[in-house]
Amino acid sequence: MNRITQKFNEKAADEKLMSLFITAGYPDLESTVEIVLGMEENGADMIELGMPFSDPLADGPTIQYSSDIAIKNGITIDKIFEMVVEIREKSEIPIILMGYMNPVLRYGVQEFCEKASRSGVDGLILPDIPVDEDEIIREHAEANNLPLIHLVAPNSSDIRMKLADSKSSGFVYCVSVTGVTGARDGKEVSDSVDKFIERVRENIIGNPVMVGFGIKSHEDAKRIASNADGFIVGSALINTIKNSYPKPEWKQDLYSLVYSLKFGN
């Protein structure tokens, strides 16, 4: 069984799964494997490994920054596959690759899907591939048992939500606010999110739902994901690394945040 699905099957009824996004190759190439494993030890249930792109147009300044650094560090898709292989030697945590289509297209869609699957990748999130355009990768993703995880947003119609549900497997990614990625004032998100998730629950019945964008604390997560199966954090982790790297305690600072996001202080 796919590791993502298995994770949801094992989840306790009142538990919220925590999926953590980290840019592969940030803050340096050597640390990615170690911090993925460290985040798992501290409460991460799934990992979204960001494949950096020079022009991340759905991302805010934080992930633009980490992507730029990772590209300067020399990250490539092949290096990301090597990282996944190394993680797989030690862990069965679900790993989802998240990134923009152009580097995948340039790599070769078929070869990308084959190697991703062989390396131990469990799913793909491609924010610039809406359901309308996913034919560009669907055939090869399915042939290699790589679930495509689509996004829905507060302005998605009921029909679009149903479509995303039918075209996704693993889970559906609910973007809590219309906007780019980035940590926000939790209140800014929560005011409208309840109604949105309510509508998501009515329309998305074939997949679990994870909610992301704007979560930076356990309290945010509890509030925003109260009616979801779990939550996603990205920019808040990158910001924490940015603030403490390369001080000796930078990994510990990251793990403290990870632990508190899942379990509270």
Place this chain on the structure above:
Amino acid sequence: MTEQTKIKYQQPDTRGYFGQYGGKFVPEILIPAVRALEEEYERASKDPSFNSQLNELLDEYVGRPTKLTFANRLTEHYGKARIYMKREDLCHTGAHKINNAIGQVLLAQRMGKKRIIAETGAGQHGVATATACAKFGLECVVYMGAEDMVRQKLNVDRMHLLGAEVRSVESGSKTLKDATNEAIRDWVTNVEDTFYIIGSVVGPHPYPMMVRNFHRVIGDETKRQIMEAEGKLPDYLIACVGGGSNAMGFFYPFIEDESVNIIGIEAAGFGVDSGKTAATLTKGTPGILHGSMSYLLHDKNGQIELAHSISAGLDYPGIGPEHSHLFDTGRVSYNAVTDDEAMEAVKLLSKKEGIIPALETAHAFAWLENLISTTTEDQVVIVNCSGRGDKDMGTISENL
């Protein structure tokens, strides 16, 4: 007059594809916006009142139709084909960009959007958008690369004067590509009340088709005017291509006319093999950027490369998807000229015709040096004089 051979051409398809190029590669958040735009544009283009309002503005405000001027001294200089210039430089604001800005502002108004955003490279699209917003009393925010703001200071001042807010973009190469990223991020964030006026035949469907259609007036007028002047279709059309809006509007009405040789000129920068170029079709390969599949300048890892051109308006690592399609099919031939060749053309056109062209436009004129010796005296070449050079005087002075 002999019967002209016609090629059948109907692009894009209903999904917004020109052959294999185009599409809607945007985040889910923007899908409702591009869908709504697609539907509203469809309704508007069939609405006689929309078209008459647009035509009235093009006539009374933009100053259309623009002239087709016979370049008698340039023709004499080369001593071969008769050279005409389609005078988009005479449009209000000094370039063709206003045709599209006015069209899209009218659409925004129909859709009840009060806030307009735009990206700009050379500043011509920013000025055109700021102008249209001033005329209609709409809030206008223009994203412009920090480097371009220095190169095109005059246009920044013009936008301010017109009441627009110009936001400096400090990310990436600080040019048009990055301004476009930032405009898309704004759109994602403010999608409910904001209309994004894209300035070229790029972006997700329906923009490439819609922007082409707002500019096809250039080619439609040219066709009528050359039939009056010469009694026949031209043998050659030449236009510069960055994103490719002036070229697409100029070429489109002639695509089915097989006898017309159509030539698009990209910016080679320091040279197509110099590593400092903006010649996307000549040096690029297909990829996805800013919402559509098209040729791109990118490295082997799919990271977008920095384009270079002396002309800020051509300094873009992508190109409109319809150009990619016309390149693959061979209907349009694409070539590139260097910064230096473009500068020589600025000087020649200024001295021979009393027209100081924009640096973008100069790329099209520069191709005459290669083309003209292969022509004969009874042939007709039309160059799209897409904009005037006042905005470039800083750069031109430095390179004289």
